[in-house]
Amino acid sequence: MSRFVVLKVLLGPLLKLLLRPRVEGLERIPASGPVILAGNHLTFIDSVILPLVCERQVFFIGKDEYVKGRSLKGRLMAWFFTAVGMIPVDRDGGRGGVAALMTGRRVLERGDMFGIYPEGTRSPDGRLYRGRTGIARLTLMTGAPVVPFAMIGTDRVQPGGRGLPRLGAGRRITVRFGDPLDFSRYEGMDRDRYVLRAVTDEVMTDVMRLSGQEYVDMYATKARAA
Structure with missing residues (x-):
């Protein structure tokens, strides 16, 4: 039994009990490939x-600092994050983006699911910001379909991305999946910046439609720095 299955068996029921997530459109995720x-x-x-609401395991990029701890707490965190599907990557420096892109490509080429946040970072104010084109390069290089999704209400459960989740009335979470997007019409054009x-x-x-967020045509990192 994989660590992911163990984690899902242990935490899945607890997640449903405490956060009561509403999951919509899960059947839109292809069962294989x-x-x-x-x-x-x-x-x-x-x-x-x-990862806990999906039936298939989702792999995604995370900061390598999450798995570097040598204390008991650090080792437990490393076990948890790698079990949930995180692949640690050093994203500092000029080659961090390239490393993340190549990691995602390897995950997809072996037939697995790869999760990505095209904004590149957490929204600073709950609005949806301009996506970075790494998502486009991944789908055009691998031919993998893109299933858009929206996280709704998680910022009310954990404001600011810090501390323990806040439970209670009015803080229910929704995870909503959209129809798969096929970009095979652009095959071989992964170096065309307009494409x-x-x-x-x-x-x-599609993410904006699913989430209902206000869209801001600028990068979230720029908004954070302002």
Whole structure:
């Protein structure tokens, strides 16, 4: 039995009891083959909730600092994050983006699911920001369909992405999946910046429709720095 299955057996019922997540459109995720899950990012627990509500394991990129601890707490955190599907990558420096892209490509080429937040970071204010084109390069390089998703209400459960989740009335979470997007019409055009932007914007339009968020046509990192 894999660590992911163990974790899901242990935490799945607890998640349903405490957070009562409503999951919509789960049947839209293909049952086999490479799939990219692309959605909004409101708070830290998005990356915990998403894998636990999916029937297939989701792999995603995470900061390597999450698995470097040598204390008992650090080792437990490392076990948890790798069990839930996180692949640690050093994203600092100029090659961090390339490493993340190549990691995602390897996951997809072996036929697994890869989760990505095209905004590149958590939303600073609950709005949906411009997507980065790594998502477009991944789907065009691998041919994997993109299933857009929306996390709704997670920022009310864990405001600011820090601390323990806040439970109680009015804080119910919804995870909503959209129809798979096929970009095979752009095959071989993964270096065309206009195509990359068009594909990314199409994905983000679906995420916006699913989430109901206000869209801001600027990068979230720029908004954070302002």
